[in-house]
Amino acid sequence: MYGVGLVKGMGVTIKHFVNTYVDDLRWFGRRYYNPEAFAVRQSPQAQGIFTVQYPEEKLIMPEEFRYIPFLIYDELEDGTRQDRCTSCGICAKVCPPQCIWIVRSDDPETGRPIPEPSEFFIDIDICMNCGLCSEYCPFEAIRMDHDYEISTYDRFSENIYNKEKLDKPASFYAAVRPLNYAIDEAAIAEKVAKKAAKEAARKQRQAEKDRKTDE
């Protein structure tokens, strides 16, 4: 019969309309600004309208979410900062839009490169948030941040981030990306252990050599 399809369709619309109010009742009117309700509203169990009341409510970022990269430094016991970055240049080489500029530092005496960048720039207007820099950094030094509220009034003066702006402590990293942080810590520990083992082996060989020459 003509019109049945329309009526059925209207039924769906009405269901959607009613569902929101039913969901409202379910939360006793505390459907909004309520973290518990919000988590449900953003999950496959969601019912009714699903609007996020931004900025009062914000989407929960999954750990892997990536935006602008940051550089990690470790805080040593004496209070000094130690950059993880060795200015190896891999991130600058892999960056698709080529928005990373790194100035390698040289030892003032020998003129040889030392493992620490003297400057590090990322033009965040160009950065495509791809995460390749963080994926291929061999020293767990550059990782992706979650902060997406970075608009400014003047992009010409503010959107080339320098090292000062990019630097974040390892504790910050641990806070935004705990699982990745744990993986990195394990990788670093493994590297340290390997290095120590190598060193020990070298020492032993040296000792044996010395013993032989003594004999």
Place this chain on the structure above:
Amino acid sequence: MTDKESPQVEGTTREPDSLEQHFPGILTPDEREGFDGYLVAPDKLTEFATRLRDEFGYDYLSSVTGVDYLPDEVMEVVYHAYRIEGGPALVFKTQVPRADPVVPSLVGVWPGADFQEREAWDLLGIRFTGHPNLRRILMWEGFEGHPLRKDWHEAYFEEDAKPFANRWPEGDVYRIEDKIPFGKNVQYPSEFTPEGWIPEGDEGLYAGLGQISNDGDGSSLKTDQLVVNLGPQHPSTHGVFRMVVTLDGETVTDLKPVMGYLHRNHEKIGERNTYIMNMPYTDRLDYLSSMSNNFGYALAVEKLMDIQPPERAEYIRVIMAELTRIVSHLWAIGFLLNDLGAFFTPALYAINERELILDVFEAVSGSRMMCNYFRFGGLARDLPPGTLQTIRELIFERLPRRVDELDIYLTENEIVRSRCIGVGVLSPEKAVAFSAAGPVLRASGIPYDVRRAEPYGIYDRFDFEVAVRYGGDVYDRYLVRLQEIRESIRIVQQAVDDIPEGEIQTGKPIFQVRVPAGEAYGRVENPKGELGFYVVSNGKPNPWRYHIRAPSFINLTALAEMCKGHKVADVVAILGSIDIILGEVDR
């Protein structure tokens, strides 16, 4: 297809091996290391192509593109032809001197070559003799040069290949706008004044439109022909896209699509990038289906490198690609209804479900739309904890119900039916001839799906139907998409049940992969149709040629055919039913 029953059918069973004996003196095998297929002399091209189609059954021309072999002073045109029954490609090429590249047009043999030849003319300067309307297609008329040529440089030119030398170790930071200020960032031909320019290209465009004269013979009204520009800024064009239509009253008599407003020379960028750098760029083609764009590109490069991803990665790839199909089809259905005038209620119901899938993408890849998740020989990372459970909840419980709801909501709706049934009909013969792909092809009664015709990844393991409808109209395209969502749900259900534990990457992830010299064509069944990546490597870190067979772009070849004779309001619905994404059309 009825013409298959002609006596020439025997030809279709012959294997390509015998091709050389069939075309003595016309065909020579391409013997370059890593290359495939045949070389055909340009003067024999039309004859060869016609016989290939009629005697050997290669009735579907998937891709046409050019390659600029600058060191050899050669311009090459590469063709990938398929049989619509399925099976591998027949690749053939023709080489002409770079200084004067002239190749006969194959539009007469495969009308689907139309836009692709225009693109090759526009970007590479290959002239196709006999092409009915050889104008620029992505660049503007009056543009100087052919930008995909290896010796063409843009105003912002830095270096021919990335990584650029000045980024490290002496990172000399600057803004490109400071070096090349606004106004100096375009190149004009000499003696060109932007203010005094008359867009001659548009004259060619309007002249190419079919003319009508209706003086009224007493029984009908005397009407004038009216030319209307729909777009480029028009809410129904799904982006910046323009259709020039000639109208007789309200009836469309001819239509020409005009595109390129979002052109960024993706392929040139791709040829400067290293292989891995292209991965995030592919996200930006059909930006609703980044995961399956990644898939196609990864396949092409994996073919060149001769590597395979591990089992678990294969499963995750299929899950992601099928979720992408659901996302894209939901969007297409929602926006088709927008185009029909049901403003945003159906679209939002569809987008609601899409958001939940995007949550999965975000958890897995770090981004909702620009996923950049596939790597050569695997994936960027494994699924994070809990994701598989979320996918299960969606795919076993929520989505099947929601798709049924969408079905009840729209399929029987009398307004939808009367606006869609019989509108924008594309016959099966025309669909194949115009190289239409994806739901557009399958709604015209051709059950061609790359996942079946030439399975890639592990698609041969799954049980699913190829959705097909026979009306070839807007309504059937809608129904094909609806069914494909259901089939995708089925595939993901099987995949999440069977997915094994294990590695997700073959070998160690390396930032600069070694790709042996050669060519490869990787194609996937994207939500919009067949997406192909033609990649040529010369052994260096950057691809020598990186071409995209964009389904949205090629599907537009048939747009005029579909629209003629319909009302102007139907044009909007027909365009919506093709489901184009301008990021991919304009590249």
